[in-house]
Amino acid sequence: MSINAFNPTPRTLMGPGPSDVHPQVLQALSKPTIGHLDPQFVAMMDEVKALIQYAFQTENPFTIAVSAPGSAGMETCFVNLVEPGDKVIVCRNGVFGERMRQNVVRVGGEAILVEDSWGAPVSVDKVAAALAAHPDAKFLAFVHAETSTGACSDAKALCALAQQHDVLSIVDAVTSLGGVELRVDEWGIDAIYSGSQKCLSCVPGLSPVSFSAKAVAKLEARQTPVPSWFLDQTLVMGYWAGDGKRSYHHTAPVNSLYALHESLRLLQNEGLENAWARHRAMHEQLKAGLTELGLEFVVEEQYRLPQLNTVYIPQGIDDAKVRTDLLNNFNLEIGAGLGDLAGKAWRIGLMGYAARQENVLLCLAALKQAIK
Numbered sequence: 001m002s003i004n005a006f007n008p009t010p011r012t013l014m015g016p017g018p019s020d021v022h023p024q025v026l027q028a029l030s031k032p033t034i035g036h037l038d039p040q041f042v043a044m045m046d047e048v049k050a051l052i053q054y055a056f057q058t059e060n061p062f063t064i065a066v067s068a069p070g071s072a073g074m075e076t077c078f079v080n081l082v083e084p085g086d087k088v089i090v091c092r093n094g095v096f097g098e099r100m101r102q103n104v105v106r107v108g109g110e111a112i113l114v115e116d117s118w119g120a121p122v123s124v125d126k127v128a129a130a131l132a133a134h135p136d137a138k139f140l141a142f143v144h145a146e147t148s149t150g151a152c153s154d155a156k157a158l159c160a161l162a163q164q165h166d167v168l169s170i171v172d173a174v175t176s177l178g179g180v181e182l183r184v185d186e187w188g189i190d191a192i193y194s195g196s197q198k199c200l201s202c203v204p205g206l207s208p209v210s211f212s213a214k215a216v217a218k219l220e221a222r223q224t225p226v227p228s229w230f231l232d233q234t235l236v237m238g239y240w241a242g243d244g245k246r247s248y249h250h251t252a253p254v255n256s257l258y259a260l261h262e263s264l265r266l267l268q269n270e271g272l273e274n275a276w277a278r279h280r281a282m283h284e285q286l287k288a289g290l291t292e293l294g295l296e297f298v299v300e301e302q303y304r305l306p307q308l309n310t311v312y313i314p315q316g317i318d319d320a321k322v323r324t325d326l327l328n329n330f331n332l333e334i335g336a337g338l339g340d341l342a343g344k345a346w347r348i349g350l351m352g353y354a355a356r357q358e359n360v361l362l363c364l365a366a367l368k369q370a371i372k
């Protein structure tokens with residue numbers, strides 16, 4: 001049997017991720033593979049670290065890219081920081097908050113749930129009440145940008161509460177990084193993880209992570225070993241530590257890191273504030289067009305994520321047929337609803353390189369045709 005080379009038809013990716021990869025990032029990916037302990041590569045890794053620090057707005061020395069997707073960044077935070085018996089206040093207002101809860105349970109922590117409905121942000125008042133009711137809690141965990149619903153929570157206020165109660169914050173920034181305001185040091189975030197394939201315009205498979213000094217101290221004071229060998233950051237720290245101390249832990253995904261380097265360089269060249277403003281401006285254009293088509297947003301205006309637009313599917317419209325039409329006739333991918341919103345909503349992403357005017361116009365024209 002002869003198998004042909006794989007040549008996918010290019011698509012415009014306007015779902016919940018992966019999103020459009022910048023052409024320069026794809027070019028970076030195809031550069032020659034070199035050894036991951038090669039001095040050239042080590043120097044590039046130092047730049048990657050500095051660029052992640054910029055994207056997160058942090059000076060945390062412990063700032064790295066985990067060699068695996070966003071879910072592994074999530075797991076990195078929980079397996080390293082939460083010890084058996086630790087109480088964690090977990091906010092659940094969609095799919096990813098529930099995954100945080102599962103992570104807490106799997107490492108033997110005790111999850112105290114703060115629940116909000118799908119499409120609503122995490123309630124700051126409920127979190128304040130939960131922190132007051134559980135003075136022995138060690139962590140507050142929440143999702144900044146809930147990709148399953150399109151709701152943005154007030155990470156600044158939530159982390160301020162965590163600091164007042166002397167608990168460590170664990171923040172999911174997979175969809176927020178690069179798309180909306182996020183300031184790790186100023187907001188006092190202790191552990192944060194993201195993903196390469198959402199608003200960073202990069203290929204999937206890497207997860208930027210950063211720990212504050214307090215989080216590193218909690219890790220170093222553990223009574224029990226980290227239950228995952230691969231994600232144990234006490235072992236990985238040696239790999240990312242500079243000054244010729246780098247030693248083998250696992251083979252770094254060399255070319256993917258070239259891609260991340262290029263995508264973060266592009267973000268720095270654009271400027272974080274400008275990137276946030278671009279996502280907002282594209283969202284405003286998309287919103288105007290969607291409203292003209294009679295589509296209604298799931299999330300209340302002030303809590304909407306510009307990079308993830310969730311709209312109700314109009315009565316009498318066949319969800320799967322519309323999405324298939326968009327893919328087959330326009331090479332355009334939008335996202336289906338997840339969980340409580342399955343079959344009821346579409347999720348239209350404007351993430352990273354996908355957040356540009358030609359995409360907005362294509363999406364509006366294609367949707368108009370498909371729902372006619």
Ligand SMILES: *Cc1c(COP(=O)(O)O)cnc(C)c1O
Pocket residue numbers: 017069070071072074096143145146147148172173174175195204205
């Ligand atoms: C996509 C996403 C994840 C998981 O990232 P993967 O790269 O798919 O593993 C986690 N949290 C949120 C909020 C996400 O949007």
